[in-house]
Amino acid sequence: MARSMLKSKNLPKEFWAEAVDCAVYLSNRCPTWSVWNQTPQEAWSGYKPSVSHLKVFGSIAYVHVSDQQRKKLDDKSEKFIFICYSQESKGYKLYNSVDKKMKVSRDVTFDEKSSWDWTDQDKEQYVFYPIDTDRKKVEEEPIEPVTPSSPVSPTQLSPSSSSVDSNCVKMFDDFKKEMAKEFEMTDIGLMSYYLGIEVKQRDDGNFISQEAYAKEVLKRFNMENCNPISIPIEVEYKLSRHVKEGPIDRTLFRSLVGSLSRYMENLITYHFKVAKRILRYLKGTIDLGIFYPTSGDMKLVGYSDSDWARDVDDRKITTEFIFYFGETAFTWTSNKQSIVTLSTCEAEYVAATSTVCHAIWLRSLLKELNFIQNESTQIYVDNKSAIALAKIPVFHDRSKHIDTRYHFIHESIAKKQVQVKFVKSEDQVADIFTKPLNRENEGLRIEKRYQTFSGRQLQKRGVNSRALEFTISQSI
Template identity: 50%
Template sequence: MAARGNSVNFSQSLIPIFKDENFEFWSIKMKTLFKSQDLWELVENGYADPDEENNNRLKENKKKDNKALLFIQQAVHETIFSRIAAATTSKEAWEILHKEFQGSSKVITVKLQSLRRDFETLFMRNNESVQDFLSRVTAIVSQMKSYGEQITDEIVVAKVLRSLTPTFDHVVAAIEESKDLSVYAFDELMGSLQAHEARLNRSLETKNEEKAFQVREESSNQRGRGHSRGGFRGRSRGRGRFFGSYHGVQCYKEKNETSLWHLRYGHLNINGLKLLSQNEMVLGLPKIESIDMYFLGLEVKQGKDGIFISQKKYATDLLKKFNMLNCKVAATPMNVNEKLKIEDGTQSTDGRFFRSLVGGLIYLTHTRPDIAFSVGVVSRFMHNPTAHHLGAAKRILRYIAGTRDFGLWYSQVSNFRLVGFSDSDWAGCLDDRRSTSGSIFNLGSGAITWTSKRQATVALSSSEAEYIAATSSACQAVWLRKLLADLLQDQKGATEIFCDNASAIAMTKNPVYHGRSKHIDIRHHFIRELVANEVISLKFCGTNEQVADILTKSLPREKHVYFRSRLGVCKFESRGSVEE
């Protein structure tokens, strides 16, 4: 009897209490409890009254059923007990709870859909630990499995690798290269990520532990000027005093970060770096020439014949990041006459990866106007990219792989004359039929500003599209003229903007065309006033000489290379004057 009593008490102490939350987890615990007491079959299927000959069996089933019912009654909170108070069997009580808190098959389907959406949109937060993130993943996966979802470790592992922060990019790359993800266990992945996080935290703690070695002075209680024993003369600011003797202390920890950061980084200018490099005082420091300068990823080379600006290192790092350093190069950034649209029939791709790729390309356009149009096209599909969109973005990378040495060359000229080029396609966007405007302005040699942008309204003709583009270019020219005036580089006479559409030019001069352009927004007629006041002069140029064509459409190789050179985009070794 004593042993039996202990068994009952032990079972009662393990009964989980259900408080109207996480029914799926509670039901799993209760199933395990019923199975340990050989009661689950009665709870799941119930029992039938046997013949009179098996009266003892009936009594035994009733006893077991009452025991199971007791477990269920003890396992629910008082607020829920009233719902099963009328149940006379364990099966009846279990079905009441199951139906009310888990729902029918339709309700389960809806819950599964919600959990699948949560699973797909789950990403690691910036300051979140690996343990917390994986706990969220495990909770969602467990809920999905409790509703009957068949989800494998391969799916979970792939999702976790896609959802980590950029801090783990190199770990993800190493795992994908060295492991077979089809058999890679989730527990093994969890251990690898936690180990990497622990190493990262130790590294950060080491860096944050700032130490300053002791400087021995003759006096520790003086303000103002003083002499150290090593012959060093210094001046304090008199904002505090030192008390006591610190000669036995080996090092100090500085708590004031504001007074320590400059010691950590050194405040070295370009001359200091040159001195370190020339005297070989720092291992691994590259040789710094007088004409080299780096700023925000831009390399500037200055010489007697001009200035060369490039992003070679940034382009190389971008190719390495997306494993495209040794890819097959492309002659142009986009296929000739290629058109992209939102719904192209291909499957969706990883939006986070696509946005990272396009964002890197956008920054590269600071010195590469030859890719501005293609990058602008793929950037329209950041929200829901497809495999076709990703292929177009990777083609730009293939083009960069073959031209990463290219940059903008500005040769030394005597005439700083501002010249612009304006162009537009017509209804180039397949989704909303809007046109793309492109404009470039040169100052002496090389492009100083450029834009490739989809127009805000739908143009009803190619002339209207060109007219809208010319107006935008005129506004840019007015701003540039004022900026140059502030720099004492006043522009004499009207600024010439070249356009390859005669009708658009006529609209700015001939009032007869006003009747044909009444539907054009009034703001686009601003260019007429500029032309009349001789601020802007719209000139005609042939299509084969329209440099802005490279900003409005994809071109064949020969034309692309020619317009690229007209922009001043070239290698430093093959640089030359582009002054006409």
């Protein structure tokens, strides 16, 4: 029976197991001489099974794609082959010959009279050369579709916006020669500009900045000739929704600080003054950027901090973290949480948990890039009570009311994925994301602190000073 089912729909022998499974499923729902006036399924379960859901084995099935999983112009269904009935749910077991994956679904429309044509190519897959090519020629003369007999790894990247990275110069040169045989190419040398980022490649590392973009922002708001400052916001600045001042142009303010920032509804003149001060800070740090050295310890290190009850409107905390890979900071964030904590210990504990979650993801990402972290990732926190609370998985008066999801840090420490350590407040590099600086000389002290931890040299290398600008703008 299984052999006949495969032959009737021209399916390969690889589906013999599914064919046998489907044959047994149908036999149990058909009359038999072994059980009088009943089907085997009815004799076993005690109820008469329904046959309204039965479909022809090997027929074409079109699975509906929900609105959340597709774009507006994408197809509303995907083409599959019906191969079996699911034993775990009331659905059909389907096979996609394009990505070679199985799927179980009930939202299916069947074409039982058709069968899969294995000689037809499911989809044409084009390979785009990711350097500077004659784009018109590439689009008009696509490479031949990939066939099963010639397995390759297609690179679906835009020819005008991508680059090829290689640590082996000889391999890179050979690659360019082979690609030059197929395309009209122009060797534009070392990359100097990529997606709005200026790149300066040196023997000891690469330096990236956004000086041109920063100048464009200053020009857009007529701040090219403003007086530069060294800190973005003063300590006496208290942002609130309830300050009684005149309203401002909402569109202008949103274009300055971004649509995802705070205070987007009740805008007043005071908010715009703070935003313009950030532009003055940007003017004073316009030539700074990030330096990635070619050598150094490829070790992941994180710093976690929090801002307890500084929001004068709802007293909710803001958590921040920054991660270093070697000597350079490469990811950071500052997010306002949806909870109100009762102490600085709780605030630091919640911030540390958020940092640990991000550290687990970064360790997985680095593992895929072959930068395996064999040791525990060190997370530095400047609150000893929060560290003790994280290391001792015991519920007491200080932690019994904290949401369960914030206790994820206990398991990560037990598995030795992370290690929480204490750092002094003056050495807490995430501190710059949490609060305004005290005065101008305090700003210089922070600059030196970042030079120590990131190896920054002013006007040449360092931590992205615009990170501070973006963080403060997110709090507006």
